[in-house]
Ligand SMILES: O=c1[nH]cnc2c1ncn2[C@@H]1O[C@H](CO)[C@@H](O)[C@H]1O
């Protein structure tokens with residue numbers, strides 16, 4: 001590729017990633033080592049051969065097809081040691097892209113096949129993130145995910161365990177999985193508990209189903225952020241509500257194209273959302289499943305939509321504003337990032 005000033009500074013631009021799944025971020029090299037340590041057979045024993053088992057291609061037709069990739073990685077994520085290691089590595093991968101803050105999400109109930117409790121899974125992920133923070137300087141928060149195909153009882157267990165870690169590494173709870181088959185109104189009872197316990201909520205909505213799911217998430221599940229929200233554009237009243245309430249959208253461009261949340265890039269609503277004043281943020285979702293990284297997300301957007309450098313900086317700073325962080329920490333992060341952007345000679349914050 002020819003030298004491109006924007007591409008070069010996108011690598012150096014300080015960034016944040018608010019929507020990243022732990023089980024969608026495991027490196028193939030790590031799977032090779034974990035399989036050996038854990039005595040699990042692999043279909044192939046080299047990195048390149050593992051990639052098709054972990055990553056979707058251009059032919060991915062739906063969210064359901066996309067989600068099928070996770071069964072492979074979660075098999076190797078059933079011990080405290082593996083969870084701690086993968087969380088630590090995610091911090092390292094984020095640092096390589098000058099990501100200053102990352103929120104890592106995972107579903108505790110998917111990591112209990114060998115007897116870990118929900119609380120133990122959270123403990124190990126938090127420990128890995130803390131070690132990553134120390135070694136790589138990346139600030140981090142953990143989001144505990146409830147799964148759409150799990151029982152209320154299992155999901156309530158996740159929320160209650162997560163509540164014990166608030167202020168100690170966990171920053172929010174989420175709902176993920178097959179959105180088209182499991183509408184958000186089925187989860188009111190589960191998220192009433194997060195309301196009672198005072199844990200912030202983000203919900204995957206408007207990805208594989210319509211804008212009405214965003215409405216339900218915001219008005220009845222207590223969501224203060226929305227995962228994706230790509231299909232919000234289908235209803236201008238709901239879009240207006242999200243805008244008025246300053247609810248951030250955690251958009252994940254490459255993943256959104258792969259899961260067919262929209263028909264293609266020409267229909268991807270990011271520029272219109274930004275121009276309409278929505279609090280849009282850019283994230284990776286699942287680097288290993290989507291074959292992406294945070295720099296690549298910005299690079300593709302700048303190429304596809306002609307975002308200017310100030311617009312790209314705006315998207316980054318929206319992420320800082322949307323972070324599940326207390327205000328004093330957020331202020332520090334914002335100052336640090338603004339200073340770094342200025343020192344890169346961009347002077348683009350006006
Ligand atoms: O984009 C997404 N939409 C909905 N669910 C997802 C997405 N990416 C991952 N997961 C689901 O979240 C689980 C815990 O991390 C993953 O195992 C996958 O089933």
Ligand SMILES: [Zn+2]
Pocket residue numbers: 019021176204227285
């Ligand atoms: Zn997601």
